Amino acid sequence: MDEHVVAEAWRYVLATHAKAMCALERELGDRHGLGPSEFEVLDRIVHHDRKLRLQELCDEVHLSQSALSRVVARLEKAALVSRDACSSDRRGVFVCITPEGRTRHAAALPTQRAVLQEIFAGAPALPGLAR
Amino acid sequence: MDEHVVAEAWRYVLATHAKAMCALERELGDRHGLGPSEFEVLDRIVHHDRKLRLQELCDEVHLSQSALSRVVARLEKAALVSRDACSSDRRGVFVCITPEGRTRHAAALPTQRAVLQEIFAGAPALPGLAR
């Protein structure tokens, strides 16, 4: 692939990621007391609509296993999820979203959508995917 | 813009950023002892081919002013750049790349290019930009 195109694509990814992450951190944090990672985890659980093993979550979020472990720990401390033992494999841990977790996620979702909308609307973003 | 398209674009940005950053960190780190931020700063200076004010750099890299200050401090400790006083504005600091800095950058550049090439070749990436 042409080197110049790669460089341009990389600059686009870097810029978009930086802008979006920064905005998400600010908006989700100020408005809902959630970090992007916390929201992401809640979002994945809501999306699947069932309790998930930590390892399953690990495949879906772009975090190391250790970072995910800590995010879940923070969420549990905030009572937004609970960690339940897995009866079939006692090493495993199920992460269950609590009612309060659902509420917080539902409240934060429009904020996240709005931020991303804003970012990607501003710059045509991904012309190839955008139709 | 369609909500689904935005979500897809955001997933693309997240995934590409994570994969590329991780690979860059590994390859640049192992092969050349540079982090992505360090390389980025060297690259910007080489690109402009002159000494830059810290603030100018700040506009070009996606780092906070404080993070940039520390990256430059690390680069200085590694003797890859020098911090020179700015005579016209004694608050300012010029960042000059050293000969060794140029050498290291030149050595690392192909690695960076190869990593990005690999990432963006693997998945067609940005069809809209990719031709």
Place this chain on the structure above:
DNA sequence: GTGCATTAGATGCCATTGCATGATTTCTTG
């Protein structure tokens, strides 16, 4: 069943980052 490799998840440690703030210098206003 015993022992060894493997897997799941938690944790110690360290590096990097952003925010708030500090110190110094420059600019602006009167």
Place this chain on the structure above:
DNA sequence: CAAGAAATCATGCAATGGCATCTAATGCAC
């Protein structure tokens, strides 16, 4: 010129992340 506002860069601090490692549980080979 004096005083306060603004700009530039450095630094204290806390949060987050990854790597290596630890513990516990499972699976595999014999």
